[in-house]
Amino acid sequence: MGMNDKTGQHKVLLNYKVWLSSITGNGIVGETEYRLLKHIANDKSLKAASDDLGISYRKAWGDLKKAEEFLGYQLLDRQRGGKNGGNSIVTDKALKLIEAYEALQQTFDDQVEAAFIEFKNKLK
Amino acid sequence: MGMNDKTGQHKVLLNYKVWLSSITGNGIVGETEYRLLKHIANDKSLKAASDDLGISYRKAWGDLKKAEEFLGYQLLDRQRGGKNGGNSIVTDKALKLIEAYEALQQTFDDQVEAAFIEFKNKLK
DNA sequence: TCTCGTTATGAAGTGATATTCATATCGTTC
DNA sequence: GAACGATATGAATATCACTTCATAACGAGA
Numbered sequence: 001m002g003m004n005d006k007t008g009q010h011k012v013l014l015n016y017k018v019w020l021s022s023i024t025g026n027g028i029v030g031e032t033e034y035r036l037l038k039h040i041a042n043d044k045s046l047k048a049a050s051d052d053l054g055i056s057y058r059k060a061w062g063d064l065k066k067a068e069e070f071l072g073y074q075l076l077d078r079q080r081g082g083k084n085g086g087n088s089i090v091t092d093k094a095l096k097l098i099e100a101y102e103a104l105q106q107t108f109d110d111q112v113e114a115a116f117i118e119f120k121n122k123l124k
Numbered sequence: 125m126g127m128n129d130k131t132g133q134h135k136v137l138l139n140y141k142v143w144l145s146s147i148t149g150n151g152i153v154g155e156t157e158y159r160l161l162k163h164i165a166n167d168k169s170l171k172a173a174s175d176d177l178g179i180s181y182r183k184a185w186g187d188l189k190k191a192e193e194f195l196g197y198q199l200l201d202r203q204r205g206g207k208n209g210g211n212s213i214v215t216d217k218a219l220k221l222i223e224a225y226e227a228l229q230q231t232f233d234d235q236v237e238a239a240f241i242e243f244k245n246k247l248k
Numbered sequence: 249t250c251t252c253g254t255t256a257t258g259a260a261g262t263g264a265t266a267t268t269c270a271t272a273t274c275g276t277t278c
Numbered sequence: 279g280a281a282c283g284a285t286a287t288g289a290a291t292a293t294c295a296c297t298t299c300a301t302a303a304c305g306a307g308a
Contacts, residue, residue, distance in 0.1 A: 009196035081275025085283025100246035122224035205305030209253025
Protein backbone atom coordinates (compact mmCIF):
# COMPACT_ATOMS: atom_id res chain seq x y z
CA MET A 1 0.00 0.00 0.00
CA GLY A 2 2.95 2.35 -0.28
CA MET A 3 4.91 4.06 2.42
CA ASN A 4 3.76 7.22 4.04
CA ASP A 5 7.02 9.01 4.75
CA LYS A 6 8.10 11.86 2.56
CA THR A 7 10.98 10.13 0.81
CA GLY A 8 10.10 6.43 0.52
CA GLN A 9 9.09 4.50 -2.55
CA HIS A 10 5.34 4.69 -2.96
CA LYS A 11 3.09 2.57 -5.03
CA VAL A 12 2.76 4.11 -8.46
CA LEU A 13 -0.26 3.79 -10.69
CA LEU A 14 -0.68 4.34 -14.38
CA ASN A 15 -3.35 6.82 -15.28
CA TYR A 16 -4.85 8.00 -18.49
CA LYS A 17 -7.49 10.26 -19.94
CA VAL A 18 -9.21 10.28 -23.30
CA TRP A 19 -11.22 13.14 -24.68
CA LEU A 20 -12.46 14.71 -27.84
CA SER A 21 -11.27 18.17 -28.65
CA SER A 22 -11.36 20.82 -31.30
CA ILE A 23 -8.30 21.45 -33.41
CA THR A 24 -7.44 24.35 -31.16
CA GLY A 25 -7.32 21.99 -28.22
CA ASN A 26 -10.56 22.96 -26.52
CA GLY A 27 -11.98 19.98 -24.71
CA ILE A 28 -15.39 18.96 -25.98
CA VAL A 29 -16.32 15.55 -24.68
CA GLY A 30 -14.38 13.90 -21.90
CA GLU A 31 -14.99 12.02 -18.71
CA THR A 32 -17.16 14.78 -17.24
CA GLU A 33 -19.52 15.02 -20.18
CA TYR A 34 -19.64 11.26 -20.46
CA ARG A 35 -20.63 10.85 -16.84
CA LEU A 36 -23.13 13.65 -17.07
CA LEU A 37 -24.86 12.04 -20.02
CA LYS A 38 -24.91 8.67 -18.29
CA HIS A 39 -26.55 10.16 -15.23
CA ILE A 40 -28.98 12.26 -17.23
CA ALA A 41 -29.98 9.16 -19.17
CA ASN A 42 -30.89 7.69 -15.84
CA ASP A 43 -32.21 10.68 -13.94
CA LYS A 44 -33.80 12.54 -16.82
CA SER A 45 -32.54 15.67 -15.14
CA LEU A 46 -29.49 17.81 -15.62
CA LYS A 47 -29.80 19.18 -12.13
CA ALA A 48 -29.99 15.74 -10.54
CA ALA A 49 -27.07 14.55 -12.66
CA SER A 50 -24.83 17.46 -11.67
CA ASP A 51 -25.74 16.90 -8.04
CA ASP A 52 -24.87 13.24 -8.41
CA LEU A 53 -21.46 14.08 -9.74
CA GLY A 54 -20.83 16.87 -7.28
CA ILE A 55 -20.27 19.50 -9.94
CA SER A 56 -22.17 22.75 -10.15
CA TYR A 57 -25.27 22.91 -12.30
CA ARG A 58 -23.80 25.99 -13.93
CA LYS A 59 -20.78 24.09 -15.15
CA ALA A 60 -22.70 20.98 -16.17
CA TRP A 61 -25.10 23.10 -18.18
CA GLY A 62 -22.29 25.09 -19.77
CA ASP A 63 -20.26 22.00 -20.64
CA LEU A 64 -23.11 20.31 -22.45
CA LYS A 65 -24.12 23.49 -24.19
CA LYS A 66 -20.58 23.96 -25.44
CA ALA A 67 -20.41 20.33 -26.58
CA GLU A 68 -23.68 20.66 -28.45
CA GLU A 69 -22.58 23.84 -30.13
CA PHE A 70 -19.38 22.26 -31.22
CA LEU A 71 -20.77 18.94 -32.35
CA GLY A 72 -23.60 20.65 -34.16
CA TYR A 73 -26.36 18.50 -32.76
CA GLN A 74 -28.43 18.17 -29.62
CA LEU A 75 -27.29 15.93 -26.81
CA LEU A 76 -30.36 16.65 -24.73
CA ASP A 77 -34.03 17.24 -25.35
CA ARG A 78 -34.92 19.77 -22.71
CA GLN A 79 -38.25 20.63 -21.26
CA ARG A 80 -38.91 23.55 -18.95
CA GLY A 81 -41.85 23.91 -16.61
CA GLY A 82 -44.42 21.21 -16.29
CA LYS A 83 -44.95 18.47 -13.82
CA ASN A 84 -41.60 18.31 -12.12
CA GLY A 85 -40.40 21.68 -13.23
CA GLY A 86 -38.80 20.28 -16.30
CA ASN A 87 -36.54 17.49 -17.48
CA SER A 88 -33.77 16.58 -19.86
CA ILE A 89 -33.75 13.50 -22.04
CA VAL A 90 -30.62 12.20 -23.69
CA THR A 91 -30.98 12.11 -27.46
CA ASP A 92 -30.28 9.05 -29.60
CA LYS A 93 -27.19 10.70 -30.97
CA ALA A 94 -25.93 11.31 -27.47
CA LEU A 95 -26.61 7.71 -26.57
CA LYS A 96 -24.53 6.59 -29.50
CA LEU A 97 -21.83 8.98 -28.44
CA ILE A 98 -21.61 7.67 -24.92
CA GLU A 99 -21.61 4.09 -26.18
CA ALA A 100 -18.74 4.86 -28.50
CA TYR A 101 -16.91 6.69 -25.74
CA GLU A 102 -17.43 3.75 -23.44
CA ALA A 103 -15.94 1.39 -26.00
CA LEU A 104 -13.01 3.72 -26.40
CA GLN A 105 -12.41 3.72 -22.68
CA GLN A 106 -12.61 -0.04 -22.64
CA THR A 107 -10.02 -0.31 -25.36
CA PHE A 108 -7.71 1.92 -23.39
CA ASP A 109 -8.39 0.10 -20.15
CA ASP A 110 -7.39 -3.18 -21.72
CA GLN A 111 -4.19 -1.74 -23.06
CA VAL A 112 -3.19 0.22 -20.01
CA GLU A 113 -2.82 -2.86 -17.88
CA ALA A 114 -0.59 -4.63 -20.37
CA ALA A 115 1.39 -1.49 -21.10
CA PHE A 116 1.95 -0.82 -17.42
CA ILE A 117 3.30 -4.31 -16.81
CA GLU A 118 5.63 -3.83 -19.72
CA PHE A 119 6.59 -0.45 -18.31
CA LYS A 120 7.49 -1.83 -14.92
CA ASN A 121 9.54 -4.61 -16.48
CA LYS A 122 11.55 -2.04 -18.35
CA LEU A 123 12.44 -0.33 -15.10
CA LYS A 124 14.08 -3.40 -13.60
CA MET B 125 -11.16 21.43 -41.91
CA GLY B 126 -14.21 22.15 -39.80
CA MET B 127 -16.66 25.00 -40.00
CA ASN B 128 -16.20 28.21 -38.14
CA ASP B 129 -19.77 29.16 -37.29
CA LYS B 130 -21.03 28.72 -33.77
CA THR B 131 -23.35 25.82 -34.42
CA GLY B 132 -21.88 23.76 -37.25
CA GLN B 133 -20.19 20.39 -37.09
CA HIS B 134 -16.49 20.86 -36.51
CA LYS B 135 -13.68 18.47 -36.96
CA VAL B 136 -13.13 16.55 -33.77
CA LEU B 137 -9.83 15.13 -32.61
CA LEU B 138 -9.07 12.38 -30.17
CA ASN B 139 -6.74 13.27 -27.35
CA TYR B 140 -5.16 11.27 -24.61
CA LYS B 141 -2.69 11.55 -21.78
CA VAL B 142 -0.83 8.95 -19.81
CA TRP B 143 0.92 9.58 -16.54
CA LEU B 144 2.12 7.95 -13.37
CA SER B 145 0.30 8.92 -10.22
CA SER B 146 0.00 8.13 -6.57
CA ILE B 147 -2.99 6.24 -5.27
CA THR B 148 -4.56 9.53 -4.29
CA GLY B 149 -4.36 10.68 -7.87
CA ASN B 150 -1.50 13.13 -7.59
CA GLY B 151 0.38 13.28 -10.84
CA ILE B 152 4.00 12.24 -10.52
CA VAL B 153 5.49 11.66 -13.94
CA GLY B 154 3.72 12.81 -17.08
CA GLU B 155 4.49 14.58 -20.28
CA THR B 156 6.01 17.60 -18.54
CA GLU B 157 8.45 15.62 -16.44
CA TYR B 158 9.28 13.42 -19.38
CA ARG B 159 10.13 16.40 -21.57
CA LEU B 160 12.07 18.06 -18.80
CA LEU B 161 14.24 15.03 -18.29
CA LYS B 162 14.83 14.70 -22.02
CA HIS B 163 15.98 18.28 -22.25
CA ILE B 164 18.07 18.10 -19.10
CA ALA B 165 19.78 15.00 -20.45
CA ASN B 166 20.75 17.15 -23.39
CA ASP B 167 21.35 20.53 -21.75
CA LYS B 168 22.71 19.32 -18.43
CA SER B 169 20.80 22.19 -16.93
CA LEU B 170 17.41 22.45 -15.30
CA LYS B 171 17.24 26.13 -16.03
CA ALA B 172 18.02 25.69 -19.71
CA ALA B 173 15.50 22.84 -19.95
CA SER B 174 12.69 24.83 -18.38
CA ASP B 175 13.48 27.75 -20.69
CA ASP B 176 13.37 25.36 -23.65
CA LEU B 177 9.93 24.17 -22.67
CA GLY B 178 8.64 27.60 -21.81
CA ILE B 179 7.73 26.68 -18.26
CA SER B 180 8.96 28.49 -15.20
CA TYR B 181 12.07 27.25 -13.47
CA ARG B 182 10.09 27.28 -10.26
CA LYS B 183 7.59 24.78 -11.58
CA ALA B 184 10.17 22.59 -13.31
CA TRP B 185 12.20 22.42 -10.13
CA GLY B 186 9.13 21.70 -7.99
CA ASP B 187 7.84 19.02 -10.34
CA LEU B 188 11.05 17.07 -10.36
CA LYS B 189 11.52 17.45 -6.65
CA LYS B 190 8.03 16.10 -6.04
CA ALA B 191 8.66 13.22 -8.43
CA GLU B 192 11.90 12.33 -6.71
CA GLU B 193 10.31 12.44 -3.29
CA PHE B 194 7.55 10.21 -4.43
CA LEU B 195 9.62 7.72 -6.38
CA GLY B 196 12.18 7.56 -3.61
CA TYR B 197 15.20 8.01 -5.79
CA GLN B 198 17.11 10.78 -7.51
CA LEU B 199 16.27 11.76 -11.04
CA LEU B 200 19.02 14.35 -11.18
CA ASP B 201 22.53 14.71 -9.87
CA ARG B 202 22.76 18.39 -9.09
CA GLN B 203 25.73 20.60 -8.69
CA ARG B 204 25.64 24.17 -7.47
CA GLY B 205 28.30 26.78 -8.04
CA GLY B 206 31.41 26.09 -10.04
CA LYS B 207 32.35 26.79 -13.59
CA ASN B 208 29.00 27.54 -15.15
CA GLY B 209 27.15 28.20 -11.95
CA GLY B 210 26.09 24.61 -11.64
CA ASN B 211 24.48 21.81 -13.60
CA SER B 212 22.08 18.91 -13.43
CA ILE B 213 22.78 15.47 -14.80
CA VAL B 214 20.07 12.92 -15.39
CA THR B 215 20.65 9.76 -13.37
CA ASP B 216 20.68 6.27 -14.84
CA LYS B 217 17.41 5.51 -13.13
CA ALA B 218 15.84 8.56 -14.70
CA LEU B 219 17.15 7.54 -18.09
CA LYS B 220 15.50 4.16 -17.70
CA LEU B 221 12.33 5.90 -16.62
CA ILE B 222 12.14 8.13 -19.65
CA GLU B 223 12.89 5.21 -21.95
CA ALA B 224 10.07 3.23 -20.42
CA TYR B 225 7.75 6.23 -20.61
CA GLU B 226 8.65 6.70 -24.25
CA ALA B 227 7.77 3.10 -25.03
CA LEU B 228 4.50 3.54 -23.18
CA GLN B 229 3.58 6.56 -25.25
CA GLN B 230 4.51 4.73 -28.40
CA THR B 231 2.26 1.83 -27.52
CA PHE B 232 -0.63 4.18 -27.01
CA ASP B 233 0.08 6.24 -30.07
CA ASP B 234 -0.03 3.16 -32.24
CA GLN B 235 -3.38 2.13 -30.91
CA VAL B 236 -5.09 5.46 -30.62
CA GLU B 237 -5.55 5.93 -34.31
CA ALA B 238 -7.23 2.58 -34.75
CA ALA B 239 -9.39 3.19 -31.71
CA PHE B 240 -10.48 6.56 -33.03
CA ILE B 241 -11.47 5.13 -36.40
CA GLU B 242 -13.49 2.51 -34.58
CA PHE B 243 -15.04 5.27 -32.51
CA LYS B 244 -16.13 7.25 -35.51
CA ASN B 245 -17.59 4.18 -37.17
CA LYS B 246 -19.71 3.58 -34.13
CA LEU B 247 -21.20 7.03 -34.48
CA LYS B 248 -22.54 6.38 -37.94
C1' DT C 249 38.27 37.11 -2.61
C1' DC C 250 35.06 38.74 -5.78
C1' DT C 251 32.13 37.45 -9.66
C1' DC C 252 28.96 34.78 -12.20
C1' DG C 253 25.31 31.57 -13.30
C1' DT C 254 22.81 27.77 -11.57
C1' DT C 255 20.47 25.39 -8.07
C1' DA C 256 17.13 26.12 -4.14
C1' DT C 257 12.99 27.87 -2.03
C1' DG C 258 9.41 30.98 0.18
C1' DA C 259 6.09 34.49 -0.98
C1' DA C 260 3.27 37.26 -3.66
C1' DG C 261 0.88 38.05 -8.02
C1' DT C 262 -2.00 36.35 -11.93
C1' DG C 263 -5.08 33.97 -14.87
C1' DA C 264 -7.97 30.33 -16.03
C1' DT C 265 -11.90 27.43 -14.16
C1' DA C 266 -15.37 26.40 -11.35
C1' DT C 267 -18.64 27.65 -7.72
C1' DT C 268 -22.01 30.59 -5.84
C1' DC C 269 -25.45 33.89 -6.25
C1' DA C 270 -29.10 36.16 -8.37
C1' DT C 271 -32.95 36.16 -11.54
C1' DA C 272 -35.80 34.91 -15.34
C1' DT C 273 -38.62 31.66 -17.99
C1' DC C 274 -41.63 28.00 -18.52
C1' DG C 275 -45.67 24.69 -18.01
C1' DT C 276 -48.05 21.11 -15.46
C1' DT C 277 -50.82 20.56 -11.39
C1' DC C 278 -53.68 21.89 -7.54
C1' DG D 279 -54.14 31.38 -11.80
C1' DA D 280 -50.76 30.73 -8.11
C1' DA D 281 -47.09 27.66 -6.93
C1' DC D 282 -43.36 24.62 -7.63
C1' DG D 283 -39.09 22.98 -9.51
C1' DA D 284 -36.06 22.39 -13.46
C1' DT D 285 -33.94 24.75 -17.24
C1' DA D 286 -31.35 29.07 -18.64
C1' DT D 287 -27.82 32.49 -18.08
C1' DG D 288 -25.08 36.67 -16.49
C1' DA D 289 -22.25 38.29 -12.78
C1' DA D 290 -19.47 37.98 -8.66
C1' DT D 291 -16.63 35.20 -5.95
C1' DA D 292 -13.52 31.56 -4.87
C1' DT D 293 -10.06 28.09 -6.08
C1' DC D 294 -5.89 26.40 -7.73
C1' DA D 295 -2.03 25.97 -10.49
C1' DC D 296 1.51 28.42 -12.49
C1' DT D 297 4.37 32.54 -13.03
C1' DT D 298 7.01 36.26 -11.08
C1' DC D 299 9.69 38.15 -7.70
C1' DA D 300 12.99 38.12 -4.18
C1' DT D 301 16.80 36.14 -1.93
C1' DA D 302 20.19 32.74 -0.45
C1' DA D 303 23.75 29.17 -1.12
C1' DC D 304 27.30 27.39 -3.70
C1' DG D 305 32.00 26.84 -5.84
C1' DA D 306 35.20 26.97 -9.92
C1' DG D 307 37.73 30.55 -12.13
C1' DA D 308 39.58 35.30 -12.87
